[in-house]
Amino acid sequence: MDLQLTSKTAFVSGSTQGIGFAIARLLLLEGATVIINGRTPEKTAGAVKRLKEEIPEAKVSGIAADFASVAEVNRLLDTLPGIDILINNVGIFELKEFADITDEDWQKIFEINVLSSIRLSRQLLPKMLARNWGRIVFISSESGIHIPGNMIHYGTTKTAMLAVSRGLAELTRNTGVTVNAILGGPTYSEGVAGAVEQIAGAQNLGVEAVKTGIIKTMNPTSLLQRFIDPSEIASLVAYLSSPLSVATNGAALRADGGVLNTIV
Numbered sequence: 568m569d570l571q572l573t574s575k576t577a578f579v580s581g582s583t584q585g586i587g588f589a590i591a592r593l594l595l596l597e598g599a600t601v602i603i604n605g606r607t608p609e610k611t612a613g614a615v616k617r618l619k620e621e622i623p624e625a626k627v628s629g630i631a632a633d634f635a636s637v638a639e640v641n642r643l644l645d646t647l648p649g650i651d652i653l654i655n656n657v658g659i660f661e662l663k664e665f666a667d668i669t670d671e672d673w674q675k676i677f678e679i680n681v682l683s684s685i686r687l688s689r690q691l692l693p694k695m696l697a698r699n700w701g702r703i704v705f706i707s708s709e710s711g712i713h714i715p716g717n718m719i720h721y722g723t724t725k726t727a728m729l730a731v732s733r734g735l736a737e738l739t740r741n742t743g744v745t746v747n748a749i750l751g752g753p754t755y756s757e758g759v760a761g762a763v764e765q766i767a768g769a770q771n772l773g774v775e776a777v778k779t780g781i782i783k784t785m786n787p788t789s790l791l792q793r794f795i796d797p798s799e800i801a802s803l804v805a806y807l808s809s810p811l812s813v814a815t816n817g818a819a820l821r822a823d824g825g826v827l828n829t830i831v
Contacts, residue, residue, distance in 0.1 A: 570809035573598035577808065578650045578691075580604050580634065580683060581657030583614035585756035586706060589797035590654055591627070592618060593805045599652065600626040604643070606633045634683040635675060644690050652808045653691050655684035655728070656706040660721040668720050680724035681731070688735055688746075695744045702808045705732040705748040706800070709823040712750065729819050736817030745816040747807050752823030753786050755794035790825025 577594050581587045583605035591603045595618060603618070605611035611629035618627045632643035634657050658680045663672065688703055695701025710718070711725030732748040739746060753759075755778070767777045782789055803822045806812050821827060 577652035589801040
């Protein structure tokens with residue numbers, strides 16, 4: 568299927584690894600021009616190099632910005648060229664009991680997970696509306712519906728992303744612009760892989776055995792019964808970024824492996 572992205576320019580926040588990197592890679596393979604983002608110039612340049620080595624014809628560049636810093640985000644916004652596709656992917660998480668989550672913890676996670684997407688969308692959505700074409704995709708999580716008791720602050724930010732994306736979609740009525748969100752499930756990113764390998768080493772178990780045990784223990788309702796690969800999230804993002812997806816707007820689509828077992 569031709570996703571008709573060869574004339575489009577995309578910006579993917581938090582895209583030097585994991586889901587963001589997989590999204591950038593697939594958009595490049597579909598012919599889009601892609602700007603990636605990492606916290607440091609070194610990480611960003613390294614990711615650009617990896618993508619160019621894998622896809623020699625890739626039209627890829629990078630802009631470093633730490634989304635915990637308003638000043639750095641403002642500099643990024645001043646640097647961005649015209650953007651057709653915005654992927655609000657950057658985010659952080661941590662395991663922490665509710666009583667131990669400080670005001671500073673709440674403020675930091677909202678700054679990065681929620682306000683980052685608001686700042687980017689506030690600048691880019693009006694320009695998309697003026698051109699009568701654009702795509703904004705928020706990478707939320709099933710944790711925004713099924714809030715984890717040991718990271719309530721993270722789950723709350725993912726719920727907020729769903730609210731922001733739906734509200735922005737209301738502003739696109741009768742235009743060629745769409746705004747959607749993806750409810751991702753347990754995904755085997757680099758960070759998760761590192762933690763699994765540590766557990767496997769400490770318990771003298773194989774990595775695959777630990778991965779299976781985690782899914783069965785932490786996500787017993789999963790229909791997939793394994794971790795999701797970042798590329799499997801990216802496939803849905805690429806479709807939502809395409810002109811072909813114009814009838815999908817204001818939606819929260821699941822790529823959660825069937826973890827959520829409610830009908831709506």
